[in-house]
Amino acid sequence: MTDTAPRPTLEAVAARAGVSRATVSRVVNGGDGVREPLVERVRRAVEELGYVPNQAARSLVTRRHDAVAVVIAEPEARVFADPFFALQLRGISKELTAHDNQLVLLLTEGRDDHARVARYLAGGHVDGALVFSLHLDDPLPGLIQGAGVPTVFGGRPGWSDGRAADTGPTVYVDSDNRGGARDAVRHLASLGRTRIAHITGPLDQTSAADRLDGYRDVMGDTDPELVAESDFTPAGGERAMRDLLDRRPALDALFAANDLTAAGALRVLRERGLRVPEDVAVVGFDDMLPVAEQTDPPLTTVRQDIEEMGRLMARLLLRRLDRPGTGQGATDEDGPGGTPTAPDDPDDAGAGVVLPTTLVRRASA
Amino acid sequence: MTDTAPRPTLEAVAARAGVSRATVSRVVNGGDGVREPLVERVRRAVEELGYVPNQAARSLVTRRHDAVAVVIAEPEARVFADPFFALQLRGISKELTAHDNQLVLLLTEGRDDHARVARYLAGGHVDGALVFSLHLDDPLPGLIQGAGVPTVFGGRPGWSDGRAADTGPTVYVDSDNRGGARDAVRHLASLGRTRIAHITGPLDQTSAADRLDGYRDVMGDTDPELVAESDFTPAGGERAMRDLLDRRPALDALFAANDLTAAGALRVLRERGLRVPEDVAVVGFDDMLPVAEQTDPPLTTVRQDIEEMGRLMARLLLRRLDRPGTGQGATDEDGPGGTPTAPDDPDDAGAGVVLPTTLVRRASA
DNA sequence: ATGAAAGCGCTAACAG
């Protein structure tokens, strides 16, 4: 019937309520400084007409969009094989929603998309960006910082600090990969294990590199043959486990860089007739429920609160948006020295915020 | 240094190129009907100034946003435990990106969010919506259709057709759950199995109901005790398998409504000393790689192309947006009878498009 | 083929 539904404008509401557009605008935006009876009348008119503000018109003048981009730079399908981003997104979404901000999702598949994303961000469509970039050599983060949009990173970016010079501090949220790894290895050691092997993730990702560092913190320089590099996948885990077993048949424990890898390793262990945890104790990382709880035996692992990471990223960004000047390009002197990180107060807007991890004990170690 | 980076406007480009704003606008939007030398000059000016159109201003006049909302209505955390939505999103994202559309993600957590989403959609922020609603009694789809935004649903909506009357046909994309289920059960039967059990998903979801129907298509009215209702989770699968085994110890095959459920069932089977596939052959549904390939034994299952579903949803929506009138509220007579569904041409914009499934044989059956 | 001018719907000074 109604082919074009001509949405009512401020003007229409004003006419109906017998006031000026400005007054309606005031009421719609909180209604401060408008006398009660008028507020009431305007409210009613809005109600009756089913008025909804035109966001485009508003943005045009306010230069705010109440929208935040979430950029996930990951050419590999593998990312989608685990619920990591889904959980993170959920945390982000909750926080943004609570502050009436929209979430614009930008997924990239390889280099071709970089320019597109950079253009979009530079185009001022969103007030800020939350970006996930896993690899050390990813050019995207650089492009994004160049776009002049306030940004918070998910995971510690891998670049050296030099480049951050003229774009302000690089704000990121990460979990305590290194500390978590230490806990895992210490736990294994406390079980009396001494020949503790480690299967790493792709070492061009800071999370994997940090976990390896944690392992080394505890193990010192013991036998390098106990470390095998892998790729966070189950198949990679199988391969690495086989190598490890061939090289060091007497190993009595394994710390795998993530749960998927651990699952693969577990299969090889069983196939070789090794019992877990009796012969080889195994600890994973992530506490990815569908994996960790379903392995045989269920996996002891290091949990990170992924959803909370997302939440925190959003919170940090929104805070920066609220007080401009902390944004991009601002000369941001914060006194002598400065306080880059304050792990104790996750809400502190320091350069990096690191969330704690916890060891979850199940049957594998 | 540059505190406020005053983005160049059309005006600025026009001045630089020595033409009018109108001409710049034409060039920026394709440049038809502008003589080559001018086009060139404008292009250069755009380049030099780093001009990027202000989308808000543009939307204000065109009433297009080149943005599509993706609404995922799912209060349960479980959804995020599997990569289903991630894959779907990926497909959607690819398609939208290819057509220069943005993806606005709207995640809802329970009823409180419904009003928010409805308001957002009604607010005309996006040109269309892609919505996933799993449960029969979900009020959201209704609200959304009411909002007058062109919409395509992911998965066959569960409501009775009556309500679609005044909002035009309900367009959706689904995979052939029923046909896939039939294939699964037939495969089991072809293996010589006769006492084939079925663990269902939550029957208030059309996907689960359709799979049960497919099972019944093949099994007829045999022993209802061979069917156990469950919830798509591994734990639910365990529980259901135990029940089944208690009731019908002699069952020789299982068709599980999804891979997660099958994984749980597999564990119970092993725990009871039953060999798979020798004693009990098992088939799942989804072909969720991280699960299906990691079970012991690897799972024979029904694959659905999830990413393609997402792609197709986006394609269908964009097509509707391109030719208005096929949108909401349009009197959409398509001759006598009409052709609601044409499964053979997935790109046909019929009311429902159903994608085929394929059986993937692994070791479990 | 190009330019001039009129708005799209809203907010934000500024008056009163």
Place this chain on the structure above:
DNA sequence: CTGTTAGCGCTTTCAT
């Protein structure tokens, strides 16, 4: 406190 008045940056008739 409320109304008036300028635009925000862009597209789009309508002249030329």
